[in-house]
Amino acid sequence: MPERDAATSPETATWSTHAVDADAAVDYWRSVRRQAYVDVAPSPYDRSFSGEISYADYGDFALSVKRASGEKVSRSSTLISRGAEAEYLYALFQSRGTGVVTQAGHSAEVRPGRVVIYASARPFSLDYRDPYEQVVVHLPAERAFADAGLRPSTDLLAVEIPVDGALSSVSAFFQSLAATQTTDPEGAGLLAPYGANLASSLLAYAARTRGVQDLSLLLQRERALAYLRHHLGYPDLDVDRIAVGCHVCPAALCTDCSRAPDKP
Template sequence: MVGLSGVWRFDVRAGEGERSPQVFERWEAGLSEAYVPLAVSPRDSGEFRGWIVLGKYPDVELSTLGAAGQRVDRTETLIARTDIELLHTSIQMAGHGRLHQDGRVAEVGPGEMVFYDSTRPYHWEFDGEWEMDSVQVTLGRLRERTGITMGEIPIATTVTRDSPAGIVSGFLRELAELQDANPVHAAALAGSAVDLLASAISLTAGHTVPGESVETLNRRRVVEFMRRHCGDIRLTVDGIAAGCDISRRTLYRLLDQFDGGPATILRRMRIERACELLTARSDLPVTAVAHACGFATERQFYRAFRIEMGLTPAAYRTTGGGPSPR
């Protein structure tokens, strides 16, 4: 493993002069070092590549990992090697996996989340290439922070992205992306992951969640709604409130930790999307970019873009990208 800015990176692949079995052995060792002792077997005899990006914070560990098809086992013998008790939470990013634990089988596809317990046998099956985000928290810390015990956790139950608890998976996905780009900012936000996980567990189990957690989830729900619909020219502050089934007053309260209020947040989301299109789609006229990002007119787009980026859309495209939105 190689350390960089507080984040550990591990990458193995079959290369010249190195056979796939040797690479796979190193992959198994890397997985076991990053998580818990595991046994791994390949699904085919082709070339293999696997990688892990892992960040460790006071309350949680957060990682992104991916590899070729394989089976991953956590057996009684492997469990006996360590006394650590962890709740694993995985969010599938690409490919499909099947988690087996306690007689249950969870089919997990992109955007879906699942919980499992490191103290009881389980195994994962991946038929092809896959990628996932993973969150680990010790059961002791989970009990201390939230009062939740392992018996209350819905193990090997697929949490879909459109479910109430799916809001949490969206937060964890974004946190994993932030960790790769800006570990310092990710560390500042990682503390809320345990409370959000507790909310996701309670919601999946059909229980109520504490008021503070409800507030956090509602904030995430609003931000996710805005991100999904920011390209709609018709979307307004009133439309956001109506779409989230809350009042304007509640909307402003939920977003009061962000500078400028909901209208400013919406504008910034639209500009972020515009920046992506300007650099990725050089064939699109600026007017088309404006409309695709929720701006009614090119003039409105130019004005908003200059406010956020300090230069015109055309100049941004010419330079291949400028500074991040202010």
């Protein structure tokens, strides 16, 4: 892959089955998916299968566009045990076609107007019977939950989350970024900090729609901890200064942080 200018440009790559002979397409596609995501077992519905992935790594998150013929892919416990990959969350924004994501006892339809999240560290299946296209946001799982102020859980996996209200803006940002990251990587890199923040907002928003408990308390504590990490060198750092930095009153800050449940 090309080297990345750490200040601006993401590391990008594009893979396509058109680069290999037709009889090698499925094996090549599995290799491609392993590089861009994690190892899975693909089973195309069409003998003339084709697929393409455009990928960009922004450091705190990655973003890809995946287009393919109909296929079913699965990740078993055996494949998970063989791999040494970091654990990721993937948020799917569908541009074209429909599919079904199954994981953690849930099953969700992936279609335009919905976002579905799944995790690399648990068995899953993705089933697309017809050609499809989707934008995929890649998030390091542990950090994503922490930045969103949430406990790691399966509550948000393989459930349909409507792309409406505030989430419409998040979807529009990532789809627009994905459309330009190969043609203007430097410009895309300049927007990367906003993407990292929006990725955290995506999980927080999804948690709200699913009724996850303690969200406001956890968010408050995470904001306070993040402020502390970035301002530990300040000699006058106290509750009042932290409260100002977190845009809350000191009493609310102390109450919320003391009530928030500890992380496992």
